[in-house]
Amino acid sequence: MEDILSDIKDHLDTEDFGRISEGLDQLDLLLSRLLPEIVKFQNGSVLSASNKGIHTGNGSGTSLNSFIALQDSFRFNVASSLLNYYSLLSSNNSTTQNLDEDEINNATLKCNRLLQGLLLLHPESRSLFHRQKNMDAILGLFEKNNSIEIAVSMITTLIHILLKDLVNFRNFEENYGCSILIRRFKLSSFDMSKINNHKDSKKIYTQQDLNFKIIEFLIFYLIDEHTVANPGSESKAQIKTVEEKSNLFRKDFPEIDSLIENLNELKDL
Numbered sequence: 515m516e517d518i519l520s521d522i523k524d525h526l527d528t529e530d531f532g533r534i535s536e537g538l539d540q541l542d543l544l545l546s547r548l549l550p551e552i553v554k555f556q557n558g559s560v561l562s563a564s565n566k567g568i569h570t571g572n573g574s575g576t577s578l579n580s581f582i583a584l585q586d587s588f589r590f591n592v593a594s595s596l597l598n599y600y601s602l603l604s605s606n607n608s609t610t611q612n613l614d615e616d617e618i619n620n621a622t623l624k625c626n627r628l629l630q631g632l633l634l635l636h637p638e639s640r641s642l643f644h645r646q647k648n649m650d651a652i653l654g655l656f657e658k659n660n661s662i663e664i665a666v667s668m669i670t671t672l673i674h675i676l677l678k679d680l681v682n683f684r685n686f687e688e689n690y691g692c693s694i695l696i697r698r699f700k701l702s703s704f705d706m707s708k709i710n711n712h713k714d715s716k717k718i719y720t721q722q723d724l725n726f727k728i729i730e731f732l733i734f735y736l737i738d739e740h741t742v743a744n745p746g747s748e749s750k751a752q753i754k755t756v757e758e759k760s761n762l763f764r765k766d767f768p769e770i771d772s773l774i775e776n777l778n779e780l781k782d783l
Contacts, residue, residue, distance in 0.1 A: 515580045518544060519590040526595035529609050531621075534599055538624050541592060544581075545631055551578040552635075585636040593632045593639040597648050599625050604654030619661055626667045630674045640679045649675075649685045657694050662719040665698055666727045673734055678742055680751035683735075692762040699728045699767065733777060736760065 522544070525537025584590040603610060603622065610618065633639055643649045652675065656668040672691070676682045686692075739753045756774075763770040 515577060515584060516590060519581075519584060519592060522592055523590070523595045526592070527598055529602060531602075531609060531613055531618075534602070535617075535621050537595070538599075538621060538628065541628055542624060545628065548578050548581060551576055582636055585632075585639060591636075591639060591642075593629060593636070594642055596625055596629050596632070597642065597651060600651040600655050601647075604651050604658055619659070619664055622655070622659070622664055623667050626671045630671055633674045633677070637678070640675060640677070640682060643675050643679075643682045643685060646685060646689060649682070649689050649691070653686075653689050653691050653694050662721065662724050665724050666719060669695070669727045669731050673731060676735070680739060680742055680753065683739070683754075684751045687759075687762055692759075693766045695728060695731065696763045696767045696770075699725055729773075729777065732773070736774065736777075 518540075522537050522540045525533045525540060528534060585592070588594060599621070603618065643652070652668070652672065656665065656672075659665070659668075672686070672695075676686060736756050736759055738756065760770050760774055767773075
């Protein structure tokens with residue numbers, strides 16, 4: 515497992531988009547091979563007191579246990595290497611400027627999906643986003659890419675990053691995440707011509723899909739933070755009220771109070 519992870523990280527920790535894509539494919543294949551173990555122990559898995567992901571209870575003999583244990587080491591932590599992809603795409607690096615847009619978007623969707631899975635398997639990797647630089651890379655790509663499908667996927671990824679981690683909540687806010695996100699709720703014009711020209715059965719994402727995803731994020735984000743079951747995060751981050759958090763959207767979206775009221779009515783149905 516160590517050799518496999520080292521090879522994956524060697525591919526991901528470069529500025530060569532081709533090698534990074536190969537690394538994403540290798541990681542995707544590895545997690546696919548681990549999937550039967552994940553599914554097998556899904557119902558019977560035990561979460562440790564510190565929320566350390568899936569533990570099968572069968573010792574350290576399984577590939578899944580070996581993979582998760584190695585994620586505690588920065589040397590083998592693959593989530594940290596995925597951050598290189600986001601940094602590369604959110605910057606103006608010349609290596610990505612001449613790449614095919616569909617190729618970039620497909621790789622981004624795969625990277626998002628892989629990061630989401632890694633954060634569920636190894637929640638400690640969320641601490642990577644305690645660094646503003648790493649949170650900024652995610653938000654930078656979200657702001658830079660105009661694809662609705664990418665935006666929907668990025669919001670799902672943000673939910674996985676913020677889940678039960680108030681330090682990441684505060685870091686998201688300090689990196690202007692609330693403004694960056696809610697501005698997409700107001701956008702109404704996207705270039706759908708390329709998507710509409712496809713004749714296959716691939717889902718066509720619309721502004722309505724993005725609006726629904728942003729609302730889903732708001733329902734998640736505007737929670738009573740006293741209910742967040744992560745004392746470790748609470749000791750490092752100031753708890754904010756729903757009103758304090760809603761104020762962060764007000765400048766870019768003055769209708770936030772009305773939206774929250776409507777969301778509360780939906781919850782009561």
